Amino acid sequence: LEIVATAPPVRPITLVERPARRSSRAIVRDITFESPYEALPESVRTVRARWVTTRPEPERLVILHPGWNDEAYATRMRLGRMLLDEGIASVMPMHPFYGDRRRAPDLPTPVSTVSDFCLMGRGSVMEGRSLVSALTERGYTVGVAGYSMGGNIAGFVSTTSEVPVATAPIAASYSPGPVFRTGILRHTVAWDAFGGDTKEAVEELGRVIDAASILDFPALPHTAAAVLLAATKDGFVPNATTLALHRHWPGSKMDWVTAGHGSLQWRHKDRMVATIVESFERLDRWRKTGDANE
Numbered sequence: 001l002e003i004v005a006t007a008p009p010v011r012p013i014t015l016v017e018r019p020a021r022r023s024s025r026a027i028v029r030d031i032t033f034e035s036p037y038e039a040l041p042e043s044v045r046t047v048r049a050r051w052v053t054t055r056p057e058p059e060r061l062v063i064l065h066p067g068w069n070d071e072a073y074a075t076r077m078r079l080g081r082m083l084l085d086e087g088i089a090s091v092m093p094m095h096p097f098y099g100d101r102r103r104a105p106d107l108p109t110p111v112s113t114v115s116d117f118c119l120m121g122r123g124s125v126m127e128g129r130s131l132v133s134a135l136t137e138r139g140y141t142v143g144v145a146g147y148s149m150g151g152n153i154a155g156f157v158s159t160t161s162e163v164p165v166a167t168a169p170i171a172a173s174y175s176p177g178p179v180f181r182t183g184i185l186r187h188t189v190a191w192d193a194f195g196g197d198t199k200e201a202v203e204e205l206g207r208v209i210d211a212a213s214i215l216d217f218p219a220l221p222h223t224a225a226a227v228l229l230a231a232t233k234d235g236f237v238p239n240a241t242t243l244a245l246h247r248h249w250p251g252s253k254m255d256w257v258t259a260g261h262g263s264l265q266w267r268h269k270d271r272m273v274a275t276i277v278e279s280f281e282r283l284d285r286w287r288k289t290g291d292a293n294e
Helices: 074-084 114-137 149-159 176-182 184-188 199-209 221-225 239-248 261-267 269-289
Strands: 021-023 026-034 046-053 060-065 088-093 141-147 166-170 227-231 253-257
Touching: 026 074, 046 074, 060 074, 060 114, 060 149, 060 166, 060 269, 074 088, 074 269, 088 114, 088 269, 114 141, 114 149, 114 199, 141 149, 141 269, 149 166, 149 221, 166 221, 166 269, 176 184, 176 199, 176 239, 221 269, 227 239, 227 261, 227 269, 239 253, 253 269, 261 269
Parallel strands: 060 088, 060 141, 141 166, 166 227, 227 253
Antiparallel strands: 021 026, 026 046, 046 088
């Protein structure tokens, strides 16, 4: 709670790249680096990510953050292949405790405690910020995007980034708090561990996870070029939380799809891709004219 609203200096990282392989027209390579967040358990400190690109390399590259319980690359790979058609490469990090970064392979759920949840969130943001810096230094125009929890993490990375980034949070809240207190995920909380499903228990959980809020950080100039996409019938992420993020970033664009939380991802990948593409186009206009809406 003492550090949640702070953004430490971005720490440099060294990307270790494994040999590339061809998958249809895509060039795929796996990368690793040491997490800049030293509070993570040693067993999950190595960050693993997948890089999807073409030859020649696109100038634009988006970091695609995973959603809640996304422990593999398959879903994001589909987006990544579609983005290649738009001239955008992708780097897909695996967040702490997920997939190959699980603390133990036989755990029933990758994030089982509030403390791990907090470590995962802050670690993901710090790793994302370091990735932005490393990829920008390589000469790419970098963007950040993600679906649901991944969109929330992308929002945190953007609003604490030391360089302008294209920003496309999809089905994202300004904070994980409302999602677990009022959305469907409320039913995944083991309330017995908090003494029962009571008003006091909800308030106590909210005191911790509501503290992580993008609204507590000033809107950086480049967030005016952000594009947000949300589903009108989302039962997981309250629409009001996405609207609050949009309003916190003056000049940003808010788009809607008539869909639910799952059907947005399953049936509207074209809209998700279009949102990411538009975020890069708006960033370009903002850089040239100071106004992404021109």
